[in-house]
Amino acid sequence: MTFIKxxxxxxxxxxxxxxxxxxxxxxxxxxxxxxxxIEDSFFLVIxxxxxxxxxQNAMGVMIFAEPRYAMxxxxxxxxxxxxxxxxELKRLCLQIKQDRxxxxxxxxxxxxxxxxxxxxxxxxPKLESExxxxxxxxxxxxxxxxxxxxxxxxxxxxxxxxxxxEQVNMSISQKHEPLIIFGSLPNSVAKQLTLxxxxxxxxxxxxxxxxxxxxxxxxNSGNYVVGVNPFLSRTATTLMRRRKTKLIVAPFPIGPxxxxxxxxxxCNVLNLKPKGIKQRxxxxxxxxxxxxxxxxxxxxxxxxxNLLEVSLARFLxxxxxxxxxxxxxxxxxxxxxxxxxxxxxxxxxMDVMMPKIVEKPDNYNQLDRIKDLKPDxxxxxxxxxxxxxxxxxNTKWSVEFTFSPIHGFTNSRDVLELVTRPLRRNSSLPNxxxxxxx
Amino acid sequence: xxxxxWMYAGPAHIGTLRIASSFNNVHAIMHAPLGDDYFxxxxxxMLERDRDFAPVTASVVDRHVLARGSxxxxxxxxxxxxxxEKPDLVVLTPTCTSSILQEDLKNFVDRASFDSLAxxxxxxxxxxxxxxxxxxxxxxLQIVSFYxxxxxxxxxxxxxxxxxxxxxxxxxxxxxxxxxxxxxELKRLFLDLDIQINLVIPDGISVHELxxxxxxxxxxxxxxxxxxxxxxxxxxxxxxxxxxIVPMGILQISKCIHAIQxxxxxxxxxxxxxxxxxxxxxxxxxxxxFSRSIDCQNLTGKKAVVFGDxxxxxxxxxxxxxxxxxxxxxxxxxxxxxxxWFKEQVQDHCDQVVISDDHTLVADLIAETDPNAIFGTQxxxxxxxxLNIPCGVISSPVHIQNFPLSYRPFLGYEGxxxxxxxxxxxxxxxxxxxxxxxxxxxxxxxxKNSTLSSISSDLWVDEALEELTKIPGFVRNKIxxxxxxxxxxxxxxxxxxETMYLAKEANQS
Numbered sequence: 001m002t003f004i005k006x007x008x009x010x011x012x013x014x015x016x017x018x019x020x021x022x023x024x025x026x027x028x029x030x031x032x033x034x035x036x037x038i039e040d041s042f043f044l045v046i047x048x049x050x051x052x053x054x055x056q057n058a059m060g061v062m063i064f065a066e067p068r069y070a071m072x073x074x075x076x077x078x079x080x081x082x083x084x085x086x087x088e089l090k091r092l093c094l095q096i097k098q099d100r101x102x103x104x105x106x107x108x109x110x111x112x113x114x115x116x117x118x119x120x121x122x123x124x125p126k127l128e129s130e131x132x133x134x135x136x137x138x139x140x141x142x143x144x145x146x147x148x149x150x151x152x153x154x155x156x157x158x159x160x161x162x163x164x165x166e167q168v169n170m171s172i173s174q175k176h177e178p179l180i181i182f183g184s185l186p187n188s189v190a191k192q193l194t195l196x197x198x199x200x201x202x203x204x205x206x207x208x209x210x211x212x213x214x215x216x217x218x219x220n221s222g223n224y225v226v227g228v229n230p231f232l233s234r235t236a237t238t239l240m241r242r243r244k245t246k247l248i249v250a251p252f253p254i255g256p257x258x259x260x261x262x263x264x265x266x267c268n269v270l271n272l273k274p275k276g277i278k279q280r281x282x283x284x285x286x287x288x289x290x291x292x293x294x295x296x297x298x299x300x301x302x303x304x305x306n307l308l309e310v311s312l313a314r315f316l317x318x319x320x321x322x323x324x325x326x327x328x329x330x331x332x333x334x335x336x337x338x339x340x341x342x343x344x345x346x347x348x349x350m351d352v353m354m355p356k357i358v359e360k361p362d363n364y365n366q367l368d369r370i371k372d373l374k375p376d377x378x379x380x381x382x383x384x385x386x387x388x389x390x391x392x393x394n395t396k397w398s399v400e401f402t403f404s405p406i407h408g409f410t411n412s413r414d415v416l417e418l419v420t421r422p423l424r425r426n427s428s429l430p431n432x433x434x435x436x437x438x
Numbered sequence: 439x440x441x442x443x444w445m446y447a448g449p450a451h452i453g454t455l456r457i458a459s460s461f462n463n464v465h466a467i468m469h470a471p472l473g474d475d476y477f478x479x480x481x482x483x484m485l486e487r488d489r490d491f492a493p494v495t496a497s498v499v500d501r502h503v504l505a506r507g508s509x510x511x512x513x514x515x516x517x518x519x520x521x522x523e524k525p526d527l528v529v530l531t532p533t534c535t536s537s538i539l540q541e542d543l544k545n546f547v548d549r550a551s552f553d554s555l556a557x558x559x560x561x562x563x564x565x566x567x568x569x570x571x572x573x574x575x576x577x578x579l580q581i582v583s584f585y586x587x588x589x590x591x592x593x594x595x596x597x598x599x600x601x602x603x604x605x606x607x608x609x610x611x612x613x614x615x616x617x618x619x620x621x622x623e624l625k626r627l628f629l630d631l632d633i634q635i636n637l638v639i640p641d642g643i644s645v646h647e648l649x650x651x652x653x654x655x656x657x658x659x660x661x662x663x664x665x666x667x668x669x670x671x672x673x674x675x676x677x678x679x680x681x682x683i684v685p686m687g688i689l690q691i692s693k694c695i696h697a698i699q700x701x702x703x704x705x706x707x708x709x710x711x712x713x714x715x716x717x718x719x720x721x722x723x724x725x726x727x728f729s730r731s732i733d734c735q736n737l738t739g740k741k742a743v744v745f746g747d748x749x750x751x752x753x754x755x756x757x758x759x760x761x762x763x764x765x766x767x768x769x770x771x772x773x774x775x776x777x778x779w780f781k782e783q784v785q786d787h788c789d790q791v792v793i794s795d796d797h798t799l800v801a802d803l804i805a806e807t808d809p810n811a812i813f814g815t816q817x818x819x820x821x822x823x824x825l826n827i828p829c830g831v832i833s834s835p836v837h838i839q840n841f842p843l844s845y846r847p848f849l850g851y852e853g854x855x856x857x858x859x860x861x862x863x864x865x866x867x868x869x870x871x872x873x874x875x876x877x878x879x880x881x882x883x884x885x886k887n888s889t890l891s892s893i894s895s896d897l898w899v900d901e902a903l904e905e906l907t908k909i910p911g912f913v914r915n916k917i918x919x920x921x922x923x924x925x926x927x928x929x930x931x932x933x934x935x936e937t938m939y940l941a942k943e944a945n946q947s
Contacts, residue, residue, distance in 0.1 A: 024473060050535070075440060111471045111499070112538065142473040382479075383492065387489060
């Protein structure tokens with residue numbers, strides 16, 4: 001059992017904001033999972049060599065599998081407007097149409113297109129009608145967004161494309177307003193969540209995104225929408241303001257506690273009585289006992305880079321861990337309201353200190369705090385993982401949480417599998433001290 | 439605009455950062471949007487498994503910077519790092535995004551210099567004209583000349599030559615392909631030649647040591663991509679001779695040592711390295727003997743293609759053709775800026791020279807050539823996988839497996855052993871090859887399309903099945919597949935011994 005250092009006894013969640021000097025992935029990385037999710041799409045990232053090099057390295061071996069993405073690499077002539085943006089994009093998109101025949105082309109705007117003020121939103125509709133393929137523009141750039149927020153910009157743009165229809169028949173079995181779930185999840189995970197809701201008598205009208213562009217869900221005003229991921233605030237805003245839907249603000253279905261709260265909240269809003277959710281949650285918890293035993297009383301520090309931090313911290317506190325700090329790139333207190341409330345409730349229930357939430361963290365200062373606090377686990381990006389390990393600090397690479405299935409009851413185990421890995425490594429290599437760097 | 443899926447050389451700032459992070463106690467500050475610090479931070483920590491935090495910070499360009507300019511932000515970041523880390527030098531590094539903003543970064547550098555103990559320079563590279571490799575060459579020159587000029591003006595330059603012959607090794611950098619192993623091997627080589635190593639630049643040295651550069655008798659540039667500009671500058675301004683023959687492969691090493699010998703003789707130190715070269719070639723390197731052995735004999739006339747950076751692609755091409763009698767059908771590089779040199783190096787050693795940075799063109803060429811083995815980058819390795827052609831990785835860009843823990847130099851005499859192993863292991867082993875010839879030849883491209891599974895063994899009559907089990911394990915599946923495919927194509931309901939032989943014949947024709 002590790003000694004827990006009680007820094008201060010916070011009664012409430014505290015929010016801080018630092019300098020924003022932190023390490024994270026560029027939001028264009030969303031291309032790597034979205035092109036796989038939306039199977040008939042093609043992603044064209046309009047940027048420079050820097051963007052291309054990042055994607056090429058961040059995607060690892062995926063890049064060799066002929067991905068449905070490419071760079072429109074800007075050259076000097078594009079920057080100085082010696083070349084015509086419209087003509088250039090038309091040439092590339094025609095080539096893509098010919099080679100890959102996608103149902104939709106996404107243009108991902110980057111820092112460079114922002115700075116030179118390339119009018120992607122203006123060019124797209126014209127070109128769309130000329131070459132006869134839908135073109136969706138998302139500005140996922142490092143000037144404005146971090147990592148997973150890239151998906152948010154793409155889904156927000158996609159929300160405009162969802163068809164609208166006259167409500168002809170409030171279908172037979174339908175006892176509630178249509179419900180659309182937003183957030184990109186692997187198909188198997190989406191299926192699991194859909195089934196969980198169905199067992200409560202809730203019919204999921206559709207998912208944004210769907211696994212094909214041509215199957216985008218119908219969204220009408222007055223429909224309910226609910227998010228599965230904490231980084232989708234723009235999408236939520238767009239669905240509310242532009243599509244006139246009603247947002248169900250719920251905790252996110254990460255961990256058994258989150259999943260059951262998510263389902264319960266949806267039931268409540270739709271005026272359905274939740275059936276057997278608590279028992280289901282209990283059962284999942286009891287199946288996780290070998291992991292929670294390992295985690296109990298251990299401390300964790302989130303450096304912050306993918307916006308999943310609050311939900312993960314809440315789940316880990318429910319597992320018996322103590323969270324010192326939740327670093328997070330951006331905190332939308334309205335969209336994450338229910339999640340923050342649940343975090344607070346969980347802290348009280350588990351009788352642990354309220355963690356400090358640090359928005360736009362400063363990695364340098366954080367390393368200082370880590371040195372002082374000596375947490376049992378630091379969840380961080382790859383840039384700091386090896387140097388921290390060399391200093392005897394256990395780390396878990398945060399990006400893995402983005403790429404692994406972590407949602408729903410069934411995948412709670414996967415989250416803990418990731419979190420406990422360094423701890424299990426330590427117990428199987430008890431003499432690990434020999435590599436530590438003082 | 440250019441449609442691009444893959445690039446061989448990275449953007450310019452990567453080159454600058456690789457140089458900066460190679461020095462000891464030099465900090466780079468990138469003027470860049472969030473996420474651009476990916477490469478050096480992550481790659482250094484991951485690929486090189488570095489135990490220290492990468493000395494790179496971003497001065498983040500965000501919306502506010504777009505609206506109002508960086509104002510004090512860059513300066514504050516520089517002075518903050520100056521206090522926190524106490525670096526000797528801060529290199530302010532623009533990125534392709536920030537260079538369009540056209541902020542007066544030079545002005546920031548000047549102003550930050552007042553408040554900082556560290557020296558501060560602005561990396562001077564055009565992001566839309568040079569790539570990673572060219573930028574690293576330029577940045578190295580920039581730092582070296584900055585410190586030599588500085589020493590000159592404060593009369594601290596050490597120009598007195600060392601008593602014994604000495605050398606500066608210039609151009610081993612972080613994230614370079616097997617650079618650290620190469621460096622050890624070079625140190626060993628110079629120790630053997632009784633030449634002192636004055637400085638290794640930039641790998642692990644302090645910028646304050648740079649003033650000692652002129653003390654060396656000559657400079658040594660092991661790689662074509664980085665260090666050439668610095669060597670020319672030192673030749674011009676300090677009259678220092680240099681050797682830039684890549685010591686990769688027996689013949690090249692010998693040429694390189696002879697060039698060193700000539701320089702030393704010119705400088706009045708008469709040395710004769712011929713017996714050393716002879717001894718090393720015969721006893722330390724196994725590669726010369728390998729060329730003579732029957733293993734290598736089996737490689738005679740095999741077809742290979744080579745692609746990579748100028749240094750490695752040219753050297754490997756020469757080794758294949760002059761030391762192993764392998765036929766290099768074409769040899770190519772993505773270092774377009776160095777095309778003339780590359781052509782001159784390899785044109786007598788291959789049928790065709792390819793200069794391109796388009797991987798689809800390279801892939802098409804490989805498919806068209808259908809070589810027995812490929813020597814290239816990670817991209818060619820994956821092309822090879824698709825086409826079922828073995829590939830030895832000889833050049834960047836690379837993956838984590840190309841940062842091996844064990845000692846794997848490419849340069850020097852130990853390097854020749856490593857390369858011989860790499861080449862030999864890449865070709866189908868001689869015996870296996872022989873057996874394949876006997877039982878059905880290479881039809882890798884066809885068999886990929888075959889959907890026959892291995893469960894269909896009820897086709898086989900006992901006699902044939904027994905014959906099949908006699909075939910050595912590692913080729914058995916292939917022969918089984920070939921035979922089944924043959925039976926399928928000819929609508930045979932059963933596979934007998936006869937079918938096997940017919941299939942073999944059909945495959946040979």
